Amino acid sequence: MSTSPPAPTLEAVAALAGVSRSTVSRVVNASPRVTPDVIAAVNAAIEQLNYVPNRAARSLASRRTLTIALVIPENTAKFFADPYFASVIQGVAMYLSTTDYTLTLLIASEADPEKTRRYLQGGNVDGALILSHHSDDRSYVQLASALPVVFGGRPTGQTGSTTYIVDVDNTAAAERATQYLIDHGRTRIATIAGPQDMSAGIDRLDGWRKAVTGASLEAGLIEYSDFSSSGGAAAMERMLASGRKFDALFAASAQIASGALGVLKDHGLSVPRDVAIATIDNDYYAQNSTPPLTTIEQPTTEQGGKIAETLVRLIAGEEVDRLTIMPTRLIERESV
Amino acid sequence: MSTSPPAPTLEAVAALAGVSRSTVSRVVNASPRVTPDVIAAVNAAIEQLNYVPNRAARSLASRRTLTIALVIPENTAKFFADPYFASVIQGVAMYLSTTDYTLTLLIASEADPEKTRRYLQGGNVDGALILSHHSDDRSYVQLASALPVVFGGRPTGQTGSTTYIVDVDNTAAAERATQYLIDHGRTRIATIAGPQDMSAGIDRLDGWRKAVTGASLEAGLIEYSDFSSSGGAAAMERMLASGRKFDALFAASAQIASGALGVLKDHGLSVPRDVAIATIDNDYYAQNSTPPLTTIEQPTTEQGGKIAETLVRLIAGEEVDRLTIMPTRLIERESV
C-alpha cells in the first residue's frame, strides 16, 4: 500500500547545507556551539527538504525514547467512562505536546501483568504515568524503582522514596462538601462511599466521617459503591431499602451522585427538599443534572499537566516534589 | 536518575542459547522455519534474561514503527469533554492491545498544522486514526495518500480513493429519533443542530428534516450549536426567546440535549409533557438525567475497535472496505 516518498535523512540535509551530519544533528538538537550562519543554512535545508528526524534512529543512538507511557488498567470500561480521567489525560497530552515527548497509551493486561512491567522496564519508554485506580497499583510502586514514574492520585499501600504523586486532598474535599451540608441545616447526612481499595475512596469517606463526627452527627449512614453511576444507583437503593432516615447525601463522586439522584427521584423524594446532595467532580453531569449539583471541583486538566510536567522534570534529573497537592474549589448549586 | 540495569540485548540471548542473533530474531518474530528445540532453547534464554526487544532498534531495522497515531484536534477541551470520544478511544486502545501496535496520542497544533503533518509523514508512525471533528480535516484526507489513514466519522469535503471510513448512518439515526417523536403525537418538532462543518452535524440535521418534511410538519424550527452542553443551553435560550412554539426537540447530541433540558426546566417547561426530547448518544448523562433521554445509541467502543482493526489491516496490505457503517439502536426512555 501507499508508497510514500522516502523521508529525507539527516544525510540529505547535510549534503544540501554543505556541512557534516554531526553539524546537522547539533542544529536539530539545539547544541549551543554552532555558528549562526551554519544554523541558518541547516535550517533552510531542513525546511526545503521537509526533514523530520527519525525517532527510532534518534532513540537508538541516544538511548532515550522521548516516549512516556500512560498506564491504563485493563478495566478500561470504567476508566474511560469517567470524565475525570478524560480530563486528566487531556492535561497530560496538552502539556506533552509542548515538549518533545510523545504519549503512548498502554493497557495493562491483568491476565499478564508481567507483560506491562517488562515493556516498561524494557527500555521502550522514558517514564510512566499511573492514574491511580485499583488497589493493585502496588506493583507500580515497585516499578518506580526501575523507571521514573509519577502517580496521579495517591496509590494505596506503602510508598517509597521513589514515589512521586500529584493529588488533591481528598479528605479535606470530602469534609468540606459534608460540612457544607451541615452548615445548611442538615442533620442526618448519609454517604455513598467509593471503593475502599482506592485512596480517593478511603480518603473521601474519612473526610465525610470527620465532618459528621465533628458535628456530633450519626456516622453510620454509609453505603459503598464503585465510582460509577450504576453503582451509585444500587447503593442508594440499598440505603432506602434499609429504612434509615437521612436528609442529605455526600456522594463520593459525581457519577455516584448521578445514579443516586435518579433513584431518589424514582422513590418520589425531592432534591434538595427531602435530600440535599453534595459531591466531588465538576463534570458535565454535575453541571447539567436537575438540580445541578453542589460539588467540589478538582482542577483535572491542570492536574494532568502537573503530572506530566513532574515526570518530564524527573526524567531530566531535576529535583521535584515528591508530593504535589492541587487546590480544589467548592461550587454551590441547587442540590443543597 | 534511576539507573535501571541495562536491558538485555538480543545478543545476550543468542549467547545464552548458543545460537546466532538471527535465530533469536527469527524466534522472536515467529518465523516458521526454526527447529522446535531451538525455539525452546531461545525462549528459555529469553525468559531467563527477561529479554524485551528494543522497539527503536527493531523499528529502525525493519522500517516499520508498530506505532499508530491517534490525531486529536487542538481544541482538546471539546474533544475530551465528549464521552463519545473517550468511548471510541477505549475501543481503539483495547483492539490495539491485542496486536503489536502501540497507540500514540498526537495533538494537532492548529497554529502549526504542518508540524503534525510532517510528523506523520516523517515515518514515525505506520498509520493514523482521525476521529472526525472539524471542518478542517481536509488536510487529513490528503494525508491519506501518503500514509494509511482511517477516519472515525466521515470527513467533510471530497474524499478520495484512499479514504477509509468507519461511521454510523447519522442521517438515518436522526430521522429515526425524529420519527419517534412524530409517532408519539408531536407535531411541532424543533431541532438543535450540530456544527454544519462536521458531517455528523450536517447529516443529523438532514435526518431531522427528512422526518419532519416527510410528515408535512414545519421544517423551520432550527437552532445551531456545537456539540457541547453549554452550546445546547444557549441554543435553547435562543429558541425560546424567538417565541416559536414547539412540543418536541431533536437534539443532535446528548450533550446538546443536556444543556437544552436544563434551560427548558429553568423556564418552567416540563419534559416530556411540554416538550418531548429525543437525541443521539447513550452516554452517562442520557442515562441519568431527569428524565432519562430517549436516544439513539452508537456502538462507540465497537466502532473504535473497528477503526483500529481497519487501519491495522490496511497497513498489512489487506483489502478492506472503504466504508464501514456501524449499526445504531433506539433506546426508549422517559423524555418522550
Place this chain on the structure above:
DNA sequence: GTGAAAGCGCTAACAC
C-alpha cells in the same frame, strides 16, 4: 566550531 568514525540493537538478504 566542525568533521570523521564508531556504534546504538535489531532485521534482512544472502550464503551455506
Place this chain on the structure above:
DNA sequence: GTGTTAGCGCTTTCAC
C-alpha cells in the same frame, strides 16, 4: 534451518 554480513538513521566521543 542457521549463521554471516550489512546496514537502518541517528548521536556521540574524539580529533582537528
